[in-house]
Amino acid sequence: MAADHLLKEELHASISDPALDTMNFLNGITHRYPEAISFAPGRPYDGFFDVEEIFGHIRRYLDHLAENGHSPGEIRDAVFQYGPTHGQIRELIADSLLKDENIDVPPEAIVVTVGCQEAMLLTLRALFASRDDVLLVASPCYVGITGAARLLDIELTPVEERADGLRCADVQAAIRAERARGRRPRALYVVPDHSNPSGVTLSLEARGELLELAAREDVLLLEDSPYRMVSPGRQVPTLKSLDRDRRVVHLGSYSKTLFPGARVGFAVADQVVVDRDGSTGLLVDEITKIKSMVTVNTSALGQAAVGGMLLAADGRTADINVETSRYYGDAMQAILRELDETFPEDERTALGVRWNRPTGGFFLTMDVPFRVDNSALERSAEDYGVIWTPMSYFYPQGGGANCIRLSISYLSQSEITDGVKRLARFIRDETAARVPSQPTRKPTSC
Template sequence: MTAEMTLTEAAGNTGDGRADLRLKELHASLSDPGLDSMNFLNEITFRYPEAISFAPGRPYDGFFEVEQIFAGVRAYIDHLAASGRTTAQVKSELFQYGPAAGQIREVIADWLRKDERIDVPAASIVVTVGCQEAMVLALRALVRGPQDSVLVSSPCYVGITGAARLLDIEPVAVPERKDGFHAEDLARAVRAERARGRTPRAFYVVPDHTNPSGTTMTLEARQELLELAGRLDVLILEDSPYRLVSPGSRLPTLKALDTSRRVVHLGSFSKTLFPGARVGFAIADQTVETGDPGRTGLLADELAKIKSMITVNTSPLSQAAVAGMLLAAGGRASELNTETSAYYGDAMRHTLERLDAAFPAERRERLGLRWNRPSGGFFMAVTVPFLADNAALARSAERYGVLWTPMSYFYPDSGGERAIRLSISYLSHQEIAEGVDRLARFIEAEAAATS
């Protein structure tokens, strides 16, 4: 395969020029530009492996040791034995399918109480294959059909919009302002949906160091959102994966502030422990009328039903590794992330300092260049004086050896055409310095070409 040939072209090169299937005969979501955009980014990364990449939102590899996995599994086995499990029962928990809702729910509930001050029964937790499955389960359970809708903060994580479209749900954008979320914007969107004859079921938001913009919701905004959700009878889908890997004090999650079961919290151990485990969870403590007189269940039970038809259960071995790591740290993932949160905080500061040095205030003003200053997380947004599309990304990779992500990928409607997302999580300080220098040369060249 030549460097010029994309992975898609290589796979489709059958020799006779004929295709086995037509895209228009497949599900409509497969023609969605959002899915194509991420494929393009993957292909660019493959084509230019030597480029410095500010694109992936991956944890830094330097914190991982293979022995951690074995130690985690061993700690969980010891925990089971200490809890009175027989050898046969331990073997079954590791080798067999296990319950759809998960077998480490008590461990997760203990961690949530200690680290996040979220006090929910273990029965309200469903252990999922990453947070992505939790999103799919929540969307599938809550949205009955085209008469219902889901609102998303815009720009937002492509995983939620992609999952919605795979389920034939068209996400409704609630624009995020420069200073973040405003409750009146959600109220306006809810009213507009009801005027169209649709029922807004839930609002998806990342309150802490959001992907892609890096903004964090204030405590006042969190309280306003919860009050509004209760008044408008809308659930909140809260996704907050960057809290424990960010420096400084943390504001309470929406779920910790939730007193009326308005929040379905979607979580993951991908950033706090390791992404290869693919262990996430949903907290769904909302009560559900079952149709039987006097009997109610939990939304978590309904999510578990759906999960049993999708992934059956989450890998028991992955669950064991995650639970063992939590148990070894006294149930506190925060204790495991003291060093990592400091590292990512330093990486963000270093990136901002290099950008400041490359583009002093006067030069930024003249170019129309600006960026935000997140207090944590993996991402930041840079507004640029040119069209930051796939063609620009290809030029950046080929001529300057630096990758980034177009912000337009993250807008369910239109937007972000002249902005880029930078991820600071996967690079060393030396790579950040060289990467920003390359990025600066690219921005200068593009600005000159379009002036």
């Protein structure tokens, strides 16, 4: 190696992972075409945020500390100093989980993290000890978990997600196939509610079957469910609230429900860990040790802001997300209505276009009769002024070549209406431009 440069092949292999490149490409497209309507980002709608409220949230939390007997010096340290690695607002989170989700765990079973992404990374690092340990994921799957696994050199085993979500028979077959190869299925990562990217929600029956399977096959379930409190209607109980055998590690975030910029998430890991000498502790304690070597602690100001918001809501985040969930629910209905009107049934059948109909969350998926790759996305952005996400980004071992993901979270209803019209022009023109002599490729279902 020359003194003035590094060889990329000598850096960690995850840097060359296509998933990292594709997300960078998507971000670049968005910046290059700022006038395009973007169905790509999964970020919350800006209209719910008020800068002045931040100060009130922090003040409320500091008042709470004073009311609970903290001295002025302790209050000062609570916002200026590093703070405990396990977090400062665990009691408030535990209270909120019980009131919102009927998840009854002690504060000591919770670690506060830098968003849910850190919760994923730390949990994977704690659980996966051998090269023979594998992580089961849905296919398609959220890129945050696949990227974290790649950084940690953890092998992934994709399980096909059906139209109604993961099926126990498919998960069980994957577990047994991995064991036949001499590997240990350690955990299954699942987004049971309005999942990213597909928008699918697991039924109550499917959740019960997954819990039974986890106990029977001795695997853990890593539950990530950030869209529940911002989706309309009554939600199916979380896996963790149904968990009687401590099979579920619940990964949480306040980025969608309260304050994205605070970057406050958490992990609930109440699994008992037994040492060789017979002493016991909780999995969360081991996760916290790792956190001390990664981020040391989660931002004290971020925790104070989120803590103040939880206090204002008396722990019931569902109550303060009534307007939010209505907004996103209306946005989802708006795009489904626009798609129905823009593509009448006879035309969508002739074109080979179809989409699913999520009941909440931020995302839906759409099949189209042509390959949707980065070059197609570039044409869509430049010539039609509309951006979307290729579903191929979300398949760990290939797939989704004829599918796109559409996000409704960041757009107004007028933008959704205009965006669907632009998307329709792109789809019709792209379909018509296919070379007649080439065989029609059957769309791969999302």
